[in-house]
Amino acid sequence: MANLVLVYGMRLLPADEVEAVGDAAIQLKNGREARCTMHVLEGGKEAIEAQLKTSVEAFFELHYPSD
Numbered sequence: 001m002a003n004l005v006l007v008y009g010m011r012l013l014p015a016d017e018v019e020a021v022g023d024a025a026i027q028l029k030n031g032r033e034a035r036c037t038m039h040v041l042e043g044g045k046e047a048i049e050a051q052l053k054t055s056v057e058a059f060f061e062l063h064y065p066s067d
Contacts (some may be wrong), residue, residue: 016043037044 007026018040026034043050 009038 007024021038021040022026024036024038026036039055041048041055043051057062
């Protein structure tokens with residue numbers, strides 16, 4: 001399996017201050033650009049942590065389904 005890079009970022013902001021969230025651009029060494037969909041999780045600390053855990057688990061299950 002190839003060595004991989006997980007592109008990841010987080011930032012907590014007051015929910016009522018966020019108007020829009022766009023894709024993040026990733027510049028590849030070959031000169032091309034890739035896009036990374038940004039996800040928004042809203043709620044209190046515990047709710048966000050639970051949603052984030054579920055999201056990360058689903059991401060890896062999608063890319064590496066169990067046998």
